[in-house]
Amino acid sequence: MKFKFFTLSLLIQLALITASAIAQQLSTSDSIDNFIKAKMLQRHIPGLQLAVVRNGKIIKDITFGTANLEYNIKATDQTIFSVNSITKAFVGVAVMQLAEEHKLKITDPLSRYLDSLPDTWKNITLQQVLTHTSGLPDILDAEEQVIGHNNELEAMQKVKMLPIEFKPGEKFRYNQTGYVLVGQIITKLSGMHFTQFIEERQFKIAGMKLTRFGDSYDVIPNYAGAYTMTRQMGDDFVRNRTPGQAYMQFPIFFRTAAGIQSTATDMANWVIALKSGKLLKQASSIDLLWTPAILINGKIGGFNRLTNGYALGWPTVTREEHPAVGPVGGGRSALFVYLKDDLSIIVLTNLLQGNPDQFIDEIAGYYIPEMHEANGFGLPKNLKKLRAGLLQQGFDQAIPVAAHLKKNDPTFSLSENELNGWGYQLLGQKNILAALSIFKLNVSMYPQSANAYDSLAEVLEAANNPTLALVNYKKSLALDPQNKHAATRIEALTAR
Known part of the structure; x- marks a missing residue:
């Protein structure tokens, strides 16, 4: 009887493990599908095919959207794309x-x-x-x-x-x-x-x-x-x-x-x-x-x-x-x-x-x-160091944390483009407060950059702070009178 009970117990455990693995796989699949659909909407992609290979096998193979817009023909796994x-x-x-x-x-x-x-x-x-x-x-x-x-x-x-x-x-x-x-x-x-x-x-x-x-x-x-x-x-x-x-x-x-x-x-x-x-x-x-x-x-x-x-x-x-x-x-x-x-x-x-x-x-x-972008994947080495410090001390401490890293390591440097790019990543992840802190850091490090002020103004608008956004757009335009984006936003914000 003990042997039978053990076997039944083992089977139940194996079934639970299998069910859990299937549920996790389905959850992953649903998450990918939602991500793909969002990207297609954002980028206006009519039709898309996705295939994923692991362990020498196709583990995901799915098609979304429209193959032919004129006749509203749905894309299928038989749809042929130019590579x-x-x-x-x-x-x-x-x-x-x-x-x-x-x-x-x-x-x-x-x-x-x-x-x-x-x-x-x-x-x-x-x-x-x-x-x-x-x-x-x-x-x-x-x-x-x-x-x-x-x-x-x-x-x-x-x-x-x-x-x-x-x-x-x-x-x-x-x-x-x-x-x-x-x-x-x-x-x-x-x-x-x-x-x-x-x-x-x-x-x-x-x-x-x-x-x-x-x-x-x-x-x-x-x-x-x-x-x-x-x-x-x-x-x-x-x-x-x-x-x-x-x-x-x-x-x-x-x-x-x-x-x-x-x-x-x-x-x-x-x-x-x-x-x-x-x-x-x-x-x-x-x-x-x-x-x-x-x-x-x-x-x-x-x-x-x-x-x-x-x-x-x-x-x-x-x-x-x-x-x-x-x-x-x-x-x-x-x-x-x-x-x-x-x-x-x-x-x-x-x-x-x-x-x-x-x-x-x-x-x-x-x-x-x-490898998720939100986990810092793809960031340059020094940005990863900054991110680690900010996760510990808070993104609102970006300026002192960056200064501390520079003090302890004279080779530590952050380029304007790197900070700007990361700021927009955070903005895309809808982490507006973190993005705001990074753009403020960029302005503090590159006070003569029209683009840095323009980016800061843009995220201030996203944070529903048009007054400060206007101030920074004006600083950007003063540094670069040819900045059409800043000029357009100044006109729009002033007309409110």
Whole structure:
């Protein structure tokens, strides 16, 4: 009887544990869903797909919103989105597949595989091309259209006449020309067109059933389309209040740079295939694929503070905490693989200014709580020290706490932009009093900054203190008479 009772007791405990785990998982899922819906509303994103991978499996796969605004067609898990420049990550894998077959080395010069190159191009390496450190002139014009009327021969003739932009390896500058050349090399060495090589060696192996190459000209079943919040008016771009149609054409020869259409599910399966050794056999190949280029000055270069490096077709999020590789596409799609956390997140949208790379870390925070922005994740080292002190002594003590830290450590410093950025983060978290304290600290440290006073005035308005807001807007305008925002707010507050 005791044995039976023990077994029953154990089963009950296991059931309770399982139920608790399921409840926690559902709670996490609901929280993510609410977060995503809020971001879509805030950013005017019509449709979005999300997939999350852990332990080699897809643990969340969900679609929100509208695929087609004209006909009010709901987005589903079968809806296909353009991944734009995430295509370059597939090209990086393709090059490493050829490297594993000893058909090329990434340190080889382009001239080993391509004829009729300008003399200044001949010693540029495949690695420099893939990492955007080549110095090649860009095949896109000032309006981001492929030169040469989408004709490969005409485009290559024109771009070859342009001067080299900088010494190879000297700096990072995003460039599409190199990827056109890489496409030519893949086609030559593989014996098939590069699009077919990627389809055969990646799409099919990874089970990407809905993924294909294409653009706005092609008729793609269940395509989510492309929307934008801006339109061109003369030489300027004007932001709209609602999304409008966007048109993107990627000539076939250009489709190493952009051109893959996919779903979050297919992209998740591609990540699983890559990490499990189905696409690249050697772990060293993936290490090389994801290692950012080192410039001549010993530093790395990338798009911004987040995606701050660039590897072989893969932007990198190089940082001490939770480093990642993070391909992004067209400001509308992003894929982050967290290198130390067994976590990958894919977000595809149909809005060119959706910028999901800006909130993927926050999604990760639902699985790794310390990664939530509200917990201080992503703050520079000295801001984290300040935050720790303020959590102990109160945000209203920001000025003396910062002074104390500086006194104890002469190397301790806080830049104006760092403080300003954190202040707006706190404001976005609706922690108005904390934000107010940080903006006051910024003004105390940078009393000659018009922007610091402007930001302080803005949060004072949010704190329902228009009198003090007006005082600080006037200080900002006195420091910078060209500050249109301050002038507009002064007029508005004075008219009350």
